[in-house]
Structures are given as structure tokens and as C-alpha cells.
Amino acid sequence: MTLRSLLLATVACGTALPALADVNVYTTRQPELIQPVIDAFTEQTGIAVNLAFVEEGIVERLTAEGARSPADLVMTVDIANLQQIVDAGVTQPVQSDVLEQAIPAELRDPNGLWFALTKRARIVYASQERVAEGEVTTYEDLADPKWQGRICTRSGVHNYNLALLSAVIAHHGEEYAREWAAGVKANLARKPEGGDRDQVLSIWQGECDISLGNTYYMGQMLKSEEQREAAESVRIEFPTFEDGGTHVNVSGVAMTTSAPNKDEALQLMEFLVSPEAQAIYAEENNEYPVRADAQVSELMASWGEFTPDTIGLTDVAGHRAAALRIMEEVNFDG
Incomplete structure (x- = not known):
């Protein structure tokens, strides 16, 4: 039973508990590429994740929505895209020991405005x-x-x-x-x-x-x-x-300035750099983990190591x- 199911069962028995909020993600990545790791997060935490595929104009959309934006996180590829989102002023800094310990300094913004997820x-x-x-x-x-x-x-x-x-x-x-x-x-x-x-x-x-x-x-x-x-x-x-x-280039994540579900969004960010999630990325998408201790797929290992x-x-x-x-x-x- 997932955590969400357990909480719903508890409420049904008459004990009122706060409902788990969903996490809303705008992504320029095809949803099927990240769905396996999202499913693992939901299974572990009971928190649902809503993916909105935004192929073009993600900065313009976030800017137009402003404080009313439902997006908690934005996920994209390429450092230039991440930096463009940051420069538009639509993200907020995130402080997390989990993220800082998992991700090398050269693969995250020094002010916590974006974090690499894969290489x-x-x-x-x-x-x-x-x-x-x-x-x-x-x-x-x-x-x-x-x-x-x-x-x-x-x-x-x-x-x-x-x-x-x-x-x-x-x-x-x-x-x-x-x-x-x-x-x-x-x-x-x-x-x-x-x-x-x-x-x-x-x-x-x-x-x-x-x-x-x-x-x-x-x-x-x-x-x-x-x-x-x-x-x-x-x-x-x-x-x-x-x-x-x-x-190397990266896929990465940033928290929006609006982030209506900030706590749940941070949980997702931290899960995405866990050994479990990093291994899923490697196996499903053949992307290199940002964590030094994460496993790569057998196929990727066959290509050899690089610095x-x-x-x-x-x-x-x-x-x-x-x-x-x-x-x-x-x-x-x-």
C-alpha cells in the first residue's frame, strides 16, 4: 500500500489528516523519458506528480503566469536553457544538504537556482x-x-x-x-x-x-x-x-518562484538525485548519473570511462x- 493509500484509509476511518499535495512540473522533456522515475517517487511517497509537456516557450509561459503559475518545478535539458530560465527571474533558490552533497559543485548553480539531474x-x-x-x-x-x-x-x-x-x-x-x-x-x-x-x-x-x-x-x-x-x-x-x-551537458531542475507546493516539490528534487532514481535514469535513458556512487547501465559501462x-x-x-x-x-x- 502506498503512503497516499494509507492516508486515505486513515481518513476513511474517521481520523482527519492533511491531504498530500501534488507536485506540478513543467518539462521540455518528453514525459515518457522521465515517467519511470516519477512513478518510483509516487510509489515511495504517495505524492502524485502532474507533468505538463511544454515543448516551446516555457520561459514566456512562466513569465506570463507569474505568481499565479501552478508550476512547482521546471525540468529541461541543456545548460543554456536552464540559465535562460534563471535569468528570466522565474525560479527561486533552494537550499538542501541532500542536493549539495549529491551533486558536484560544477553541476549546480552556486546560488541554488538550478541543479543538474543527469549528464x-x-x-x-x-x-x-x-x-x-x-x-x-x-x-x-x-x-x-x-x-x-x-x-x-x-x-x-x-x-x-x-x-x-x-x-x-x-x-x-x-x-x-x-x-x-x-x-x-x-x-x-x-x-x-x-x-x-x-x-x-x-x-x-x-x-x-x-x-x-x-x-x-x-x-x-x-x-x-x-x-x-x-x-x-x-x-x-x-x-x-x-x-x-x-x-558534458545536463538535464536539470529548478523550483519556480510561485511553487504552490514547495515542500513536496523539494521532496521530488531530492528524490531525483537519490541512488535509486539515478539508477533508473541510467537504465531507462542511458544518461549518466550526477552522483558518483550511482550505478550506470551495463550498456553504458561497455562504452568505457571518461573524465x-x-x-x-x-x-x-x-x-x-x-x-x-x-x-x-x-x-x-x-
Whole structure:
């Protein structure tokens, strides 16, 4: 019997207890991706969670609703999206020893305005046949002419690639980043198009040899009967920055300024970084936990270990405007 059922039974017997409030979540993530961990939370606490999928305009919606917003939490992907929500002034700081102990400092806002829940590395998919092991080394190396005509990627102004370029700026400055972006563009086998999974298909079809992509897409493709063969034609390589580690991005959560069910919302936030919830994320979505002691799936373990870059994601997000300007200046998608 869940806690909610127990309380309802108690009330039926004549003992009045305060009803458990629901938690209302606005999310840009497809609800099916987070439903398993939400179900686990409800089963453990008896607190229901209402997910509202907001594909676009989440900041505008929260701003328009203001103090009347029913949303307690907002969940999204990409550090730039999280920072945009914070900058709009629609979130409130959260102080929690549970969150601070579970999440490394570089994966949460220093003022408690957002917290990472999972990590995804921006890595390289490499052809098993045409790229030797160890041939992919650093992000900086992707601009080397030896890769001319061998790289494919999605749009340079997509959030995932803008975050990577923002990290390049954080490491080397804007002038170097502009030269790097131009160098990668010169090495493209075709104009940027499609999503990360489309790049794997392009490698499989012989259009290019390597591509940029997020780790979890590989897990999705290997679980797909239609895409498994293409996925098996590539392997994951973890490039690093010359003076750092592998670039990671995140999915994350923030509490809204309105938060009508603040206490219950905090319970959900803390549950989402528990070992149980982190293991569900890894097994179901092939996303890396933020907790160092959480288990990854067997599939993810087979990809090998990597050292995440230590530059704070808040610093990375701060270079997004410059990254967008550089991508437009070099006409990356042209």
C-alpha cells in the first residue's frame, strides 16, 4: 500500500489528516523519458506528480503566469536553457544538504537556482571500419585538415553544439574558437542537418567517418530494431580538451518562484538525485548519473570511462551569446 493509500484509509476511518499535495512540473522533456522515475517517487511517497509537456516557450509561459503559475518545478535539458530560465527571474533558490552533497559543485548553480539531474557527454561517433582506435583524440583536433570531408554534424546553432563551442571559448577564448569553428566547418562532408542519430546513419551509409553526438542517443539506437545495424557500425570515442576533460551537458531542475507546493516539490528534487532514481535514469535513458556512487547501465559501462571537464557549466552558459555569434560569422550551416 502506498503512503497516499494509507492516508486515505486513515481518513476513511474517521481520523482527519492533511491531504498530500501534488507536485506540478513543467518539462521540455518528453514525459515518457522521465515517467519511470516519477512513478518510483509516487510509489515511495504517495505524492502524485502532474507533468505538463511544454515543448516551446516555457520561459514566456512562466513569465506570463507569474505568481499565479501552478508550476512547482521546471525540468529541461541543456545548460543554456536552464540559465535562460534563471535569468528570466522565474525560479527561486533552494537550499538542501541532500542536493549539495549529491551533486558536484560544477553541476549546480552556486546560488541554488538550478541543479543538474543527469549528464550527457558530447562525444564522437566513429566508424568501426574507417577510423582507427585512438585516431580521435581532442576536440581541438577536429579542426585539423586531416579530417577534411570526414565529419558530419547537426546544425551548428543547435543548443548541443553551441554548448560545446561555448566550452571551447571557456578554454581558449573567442579568437581561437572562431578559428576552430571555421576549421571544423572546412572538414564537413556535407551541410549540417538532422539530429544526432541522423549522423550515425550518415556514417553507416559512408557519407562521413565521424560525427559529434550525445552518448544517450547510442543507447536509443541500439534498442531500436530499425537503427541497431547503423548503431553497431560506429563506436563511441571520448575526446577531451587539451587542458581539460570531456565536455558534458545536463538535464536539470529548478523550483519556480510561485511553487504552490514547495515542500513536496523539494521532496521530488531530492528524490531525483537519490541512488535509486539515478539508477533508473541510467537504465531507462542511458544518461549518466550526477552522483558518483550511482550505478550506470551495463550498456553504458561497455562504452568505457571518461573524465568530465571541470569547467563550471555556469561559465559555459555565459559564453552562449558569443558562441552563437561565431557560428553565424563563420556561416557554419551555410
